[in-house]
Amino acid sequence: MERSHVRYMLVGGGIASSGCAEAIRELDKSEPIMLVAQEISRPYDRAPLSKSYLRRETAKRELVAKQVDWYAANNIDLRTGRRVTQIDAGRSAVFLDNGDEVFYDTLLLAIGTLPKPIGLDGGLLPNTFYLKTIADADRLHHAIEISRSVGHNRACVVGAGLLGVEVAASLAMVGMQIDLIQAHATPWPKIAGELTGGFLSRRIRSTGARIHQGVRAIRLEGDGRVQRVVLSDGTTIPADFVVAAVGSVINRQLLSNTQIAAESAIMVDQRGQTNVPNIYAAGDCSAIFDPIFGKHRASTHWDHARQTGRICGINMAGGEARYDSVTHFTTELADLVVHVWGDGRFVHHRLMRGNALNDDGNFAEVGVSADGRIAQVIAIGRGHEHFRYRDLVRNRFDTTGLEEQCKDPARPIPE
């Protein structure tokens, strides 16, 4: 057991932590940084795990955010395979799982989220999988091989949010027979409206996956492992394994015995600072104050995690940075890239710019709040208008009286 002191302690091995380290080093070239990451891998990009990595088109080495010598060259003490088990904010110290105690001047929490458990009878059977880490993706590779070896080639994905849709499409693209269980009428219920959802459903089906709409998985059954999924309409689906993609939750264990304020995520101000002095939080585990919507918002996307990590790094190193960006993410569905700006939780009704009933993928769904102001834009194709979509959300553009112009793809977006 050792005791040491660092100027900067970063907890978590994802893009928020590595973005923070990078930003610190732009302002402070020398003071020690320790980055503690419980996974064996150094910080890496998770996005390909449900896409090209799952389809074996991307190698593991291509996922890492920074090459190993970057950490040493930047005087960053990278501790992979190590976990922070406790924060003692009163003494400005954390404990590691080997008993080491490390005192800090400033602390970043970038601990991500955990997959939400499926919570069904049979949900603990061993071939029920979640997808968060490289190890999880490798377990899925193994499950695919076993399913192939017995000649079944079949699996079931529960949940049709961003992750479930990506996984279902990727598994179908590698030749698996996939049943996607979708509780709502269309996929992405928290993000997209009915017309965009209909377009996405057609794209998912074009990969070969079957969609079960408006039904819930109620039970996983089998003899020592999952063999069937029972649905709320009484249908039974044979499956060699199940991927549960039903949401994510923060791990509160590290927050216990601290005064750090958290609801469904750790609450931080525009500078990424928690309510406890010298403790910051970034990425998926945090909800940052967003001046565009006048609220704390959690966003579990790559760009946001990197950006909020960088904001924390700048402030931790004595600079000044505030969050004032439009949340943006991309997702892939087979050969289609979808861009989303803003927040679907504030959408009351939707204006369709272009025709979502065509399968050519060239339209935008403009999500409008009850007061007429734009809250979210989903763009499928239409790359030439992307910066305008971002600005419409940034300015919370008021569409009142301009709805027809917004809807007409042949006319410019209103200024």
Ligand SMILES: Cc1cc2nc3c(=O)[nH]c(=O)nc-3n(C[C@H](O)[C@H](O)[C@H](O)COP(=O)(O)OP(=O)(O)OC[C@H]3O[C@@H](n4cnc5c(N)ncnc54)[C@H](O)[C@@H]3O)c2cc1C
């Ligand atoms: C399969 C998949 C596909 C995705 N695809 C997309 C996409 O297409 N587009 C997009 O925008 N976003 C995507 N995302 C989301 C994106 O990857 C996340 O928003 C991003 O990784 C969040 O980064 P983070 O650093 O906040 O957290 P994470 O990447 O979750 O990293 C947190 C790390 O901290 C570690 N940790 C937790 N507690 C401790 C502790 N006590 N001590 C030490 N380490 C700890 C965790 O084990 C984890 O390794 C995807 C996510 C997944 C899982």
